Amino acid sequence: MGTLTEDVVQETVTEVDLSASSVRDLNAALHAEPEGSTAGYRVVHPEGKHSLAVGLNRPVTVTIDGHVGYYAAGMNQLATVEIDGNAGVGVAENMMSGTVLVHGDASQAAGATAHGGLLVVDGNAAARCGISMKGVDIVVGGNVGHMSGFMAQAGRLVVCGDAGDALGDSIYEARIYVKGTVKSLGADCVAKEMRPEHLDELTRLLEAAGRDDDPAAFTRYGSARTLYNFHVDNASAY
Amino acid sequence: MCGIAGLHLRDAALQPQLGSLLQTMLCQAAERGTDAAGVGLYGDPSLNPAGRATVCVIESPLAAAEAVAGVERALGQPVQGRASGQTTVFTAAVDPALLETAVRTALPGAVVTSRGENLAVLKGTGHPDDLATTFRLADAGGYQGVAHTRMATESAVTSTGSHPYSVGPDQCMVHNGSFANHATIRRELMAEGIEFDSQNDTEVGARFVAKQLAEGADVEKALRLLCERFDGFYTLLVATENSFAVVRDAIACKPAVVAETDQWVAMASEYRYLTGLPGVENARIFEPEPEVVYAWER
Numbered sequence: 001m002g003t004l005t006e007d008v009v010q011e012t013v014t015e016v017d018l019s020a021s022s023v024r025d026l027n028a029a030l031h032a033e034p035e036g037s038t039a040g041y042r043v044v045h046p047e048g049k050h051s052l053a054v055g056l057n058r059p060v061t062v063t064i065d066g067h068v069g070y071y072a073a074g075m076n077q078l079a080t081v082e083i084d085g086n087a088g089v090g091v092a093e094n095m096m097s098g099t100v101l102v103h104g105d106a107s108q109a110a111g112a113t114a115h116g117g118l119l120v121v122d123g124n125a126a127a128r129c130g131i132s133m134k135g136v137d138i139v140v141g142g143n144v145g146h147m148s149g150f151m152a153q154a155g156r157l158v159v160c161g162d163a164g165d166a167l168g169d170s171i172y173e174a175r176i177y178v179k180g181t182v183k184s185l186g187a188d189c190v191a192k193e194m195r196p197e198h199l200d201e202l203t204r205l206l207e208a209a210g211r212d213d214d215p216a217a218f219t220r221y222g223s224a225r226t227l228y229n230f231h232v233d234n235a236s237a238y
Numbered sequence: 239m240c241g242i243a244g245l246h247l248r249d250a251a252l253q254p255q256l257g258s259l260l261q262t263m264l265c266q267a268a269e270r271g272t273d274a275a276g277v278g279l280y281g282d283p284s285l286n287p288a289g290r291a292t293v294c295v296i297e298s299p300l301a302a303a304e305a306v307a308g309v310e311r312a313l314g315q316p317v318q319g320r321a322s323g324q325t326t327v328f329t330a331a332v333d334p335a336l337l338e339t340a341v342r343t344a345l346p347g348a349v350v351t352s353r354g355e356n357l358a359v360l361k362g363t364g365h366p367d368d369l370a371t372t373f374r375l376a377d378a379g380g381y382q383g384v385a386h387t388r389m390a391t392e393s394a395v396t397s398t399g400s401h402p403y404s405v406g407p408d409q410c411m412v413h414n415g416s417f418a419n420h421a422t423i424r425r426e427l428m429a430e431g432i433e434f435d436s437q438n439d440t441e442v443g444a445r446f447v448a449k450q451l452a453e454g455a456d457v458e459k460a461l462r463l464l465c466e467r468f469d470g471f472y473t474l475l476v477a478t479e480n481s482f483a484v485v486r487d488a489i490a491c492k493p494a495v496v497a498e499t500d501q502w503v504a505m506a507s508e509y510r511y512l513t514g515l516p517g518v519e520n521a522r523i524f525e526p527e528p529e530v531v532y533a534w535e536r
Contacts, residue, residue, distance in 0.1 A: 048510030067523075069510050086523055088509060089493060107493070107525060126525045127490050146490070146528060164527075 013040040023049050030079075033058045048088065053081050056098070070107075073100045076117060092119045095136055108145070111138045114155070120209040127164065130157045133174055139209035149176050149221075150186065158205050160213050168221050172228075176221040177202050179213060187237045188227040192220045240401075240414040241267025241387040241507045242494075244475045245515070246482035246534055249501035250381075252516070253281070257378025261370045262514040263506060264385040268366040270414075270507055271389035274400035275369045276361025278352070278410035278477060281380035285327055285358035290318075291334035293341050294359050295348040296397040298326045308344035313337065323372025324362030324397050325351060334407055349398050349435045354408035356479045361386075361400040381536065384477050386412040392420070398436040405441070406448035408479040413440040414492045414507055415471035423467060443468060447476060461485045461531045473526075475505055483533035490528040497521040503534050 016026045026043060030053060033039055043064040046052055050069035053062045056079035064072070067085035076095040083091070086104035095114040102110075105123035112128065114136030121129075121138070127145035130138050130152055139158040146164035149157050152174035162180035169186020175198070176189075185191075194202075194216075202215040227234055243263035247253055260277060268275070279285055286292050298305050306319035309328055317330045317337075326348075330337050338353045352359035360373040366387045370376070386401035393399045401412045417423075420439035427445050428434070434441055443464060450460035457478060464474075465485065473492040476483045484505050486494055497504045497512050499521045504512050512518050526532055 047513040048508060050508075050510075066519075067509050067513075069508060086509065105523070105525075107495070108490070127528070145525075 013042050015042045015044060017044050018047065018049060018052075019045040023051060026052065027054060030056050030058075030060060030062065033060055046085070050088070053079070056081070059098075067104070076100060086123070087121075091121075092117070092136070095119065105142070106140075110140075111136050114138075116155075118208055124161065130155070130174070133157065137205055137208070139205055139211065141209075141211065143180070146183075147186065149174060149189075152176070156201065156205055158202065158209070158218070160211065168223075170227060171221075171223045173223065175201075177205075177218040178221065179218045182219075182221070185221065188224050189221055190224045192222045194218070194220050239270050239389045240412075241270030241511075242385070242412050242414050242473060242475050242505065243267050243507070243511045244382070244384040244412070244477065244482065244484075244505045246382040246477075246503040246536075247380075247501070248499075248503070252501060253381055254379045256380040256383055257282070257375045259515060260378075260383045260385050261375040263504075263511040264366050264370055264375070264387065266511040266513075267385065267387040267507060271387035272365050273390045273395045274361065274363045274388040274397070275366035276351075276359060276386050276400050276402050276412075277370075277373060277375060278357055278359045278384045278402040278404060278412075279378050279380045280356050280382045280408075280477065280479070282358060282378045283380075284320075285329075285378070286356055286380075287329055290329040290331050291337045291353070291355055292358050293328045293334065293337045293353045294351045295326050295328075295341060295345060296324050296351055296361065298345050298348045300345060302326050305345055309337075309340050312343040313340035322360045322374060323369060325360045325373075327358055327360070352404035352408075352410070354404075354479070357404060357408045357410060357477075359402050359404045359410060361402065362397050363395055363400060382477060382482055384410055384412050384475050392416050392439040393437040396436070399438045401440060403438070403441050403444035405435075405444045406451060409444070409448055409451065410477045411440065411444040411447060412475050413443060414473045414494075415487065417443060417468050417472065418470035419468065420470075439470075443472070443474065451478070457481045457483045458531045458533050461533075465529045465531075473507070480536040481533055483531060484526050485531045486526050486528050488528050490526075494526050495523060496526055496532065497523045 037058045041062045046066045048069045054074040057077040059078040069088040071090045073081040080099045082101040087106045092100040093112040095117045097117045102121045106121045106125040108126045110125045111119040122141045124142035129144040129148040131150045135154040143161035149168040153172040159178045163182045166186035168189030302321035310317040417439040420442040471491045473494045
């Protein structure tokens with residue numbers, strides 16, 4: 001019997017040290033990856049710099065070792081960006097697909113206007129998490145700040161901690177799941193029944209985020225759909 | 239858009255480095271505003287020598303040497319002075335109020351930017367990097383400092399429009415944002431006899447806080463009252479002789495991050511200003527909640 005040899009794919013990881021290279025160099029290298037590239041990058045000394053790993057459109061993997069500034073992984077398509085630290089304003093804003101993982105806290109407007117993909121924040125997310133989200137899935141391990149899910153149009157926002165004031169204000173068809181308390185609900189946002197399909201999708205989202213929270217402990221929130229069309233009796237609610 | 243940075247030292251061993259640490263923070267903040275900049279330094283041994291009052295002015299009608307001679311004549315006591323760019327700093331072994339009166343007498347038209355026994359405010363128009371050099375910031379020490387870079391919105395680019403605003407003894411405020419109802423509150427304060435040095439909205443906030451402090455409120459209460467009275471956008475950093483406080487408006491529109499270690503408390507508009515601080519990688523980092531006053535005491 002011959003010896004079984006396994007094909008080991010030797011993934012090379014390119015290290016970029018931002019104390020020596022510029023953010024532009026990093027992003028240019030990532031943008032230069034050929035179609036279908038699954039190259040790995042490791043970014044060290046990010047030191048809170050803005051616009052790291054933005055506009056990616058290849059299935060590359062970028063690991064950032066430290067805290068990042070504004071708009072990290074913005075406009076992401078296909079790529080996996082893992083931030084081993086805190087993220088500044090607008091992490092994964094306008095993401096289209098792919099995965100963004102933040103192992104620390106995220107600042108305001110995490111996942112703003114994002115159309116697709118998965119954003120996971122292990123810690124807390126500040127105000128306006130998922131503002132105007134258009135199809136992204138966001139899972140926050142901790143709390144979210146005020147006005148999260150403001151005008152959220154599509155996608156799912158999962159909050160394993162508590163939500164701040166005015167959750168889901170003027171929400172459209174996004175679904176919000178909160179395990180903890182909600183300080184207050186925004187205009188036209190109401191608690192809704194957890195049907196089996198909601199437990200199913202929440203189970204899948206928690207799994208995708210690597211969490212073991214009990215889906216049954218969450219409450220679903222969504223639109224009461226009373227503000228979709230202008231009605232004079234609702235004028236004060238706008 | 240403006241940039242704010244502040245550092246409150248708990249570990250006295252870091253005091254000689256206050257200025258150099260603050261300079262790193264200020265220069266990072268320059269990307270949020272290059273119209274003007276300023277710093278408020280507490281406890282620098284040369285700006286605030288023990289047992290002496292310090293008064294700082296901008297727009298002095300006289301060069302520093304002549305100004306010192308004039309203030310000395312008005313005070314009838316020895317006065318030391320130095321030019322720090324657009325700011326002139328006077329110290330004398332008298333009560334701060336006496337030195338302030340002498341400065342106002344000797345230098346009509348000058349604007350007093352700080353008075354007290356622990357604080358010196360150095361400010362002016364221009365690029366923050368250049369101003370930091372004129373402030374000799376890298377050489378400064380002390381127990382706490384605040385810094386501001388300005389992108390002017392609510393009033394003109396003038397030295398009186400630059401921050402910090404210090405309108406009460408050893409008090410200091412920097413602001414990112416804009417107050418919407420500052421003209422109304424200015425008129426109310428003026429009706430009570432309060433005088434203003436500039437057209438700037440932040441000065442109204444500083445005068446309001448100084449009035450509350452003078453009437454017996456502590457910093458926390460003064461800032462809660464400000465939240466009730468002022469509309470608009472604000473992240474404020476307020477320092478007094480023995481406190482360091484942060485507050486944001488109800489919407490928390492303007493950025494703010496706080497980092498805390500056993501050695502120091504720091505506040506900044508963006509995390510990257512903090513990356514030069516010793517031990518920042520192990521700091522407790524958080525964003526201040528809207529309308530919650532965070533205050534640290536010495």
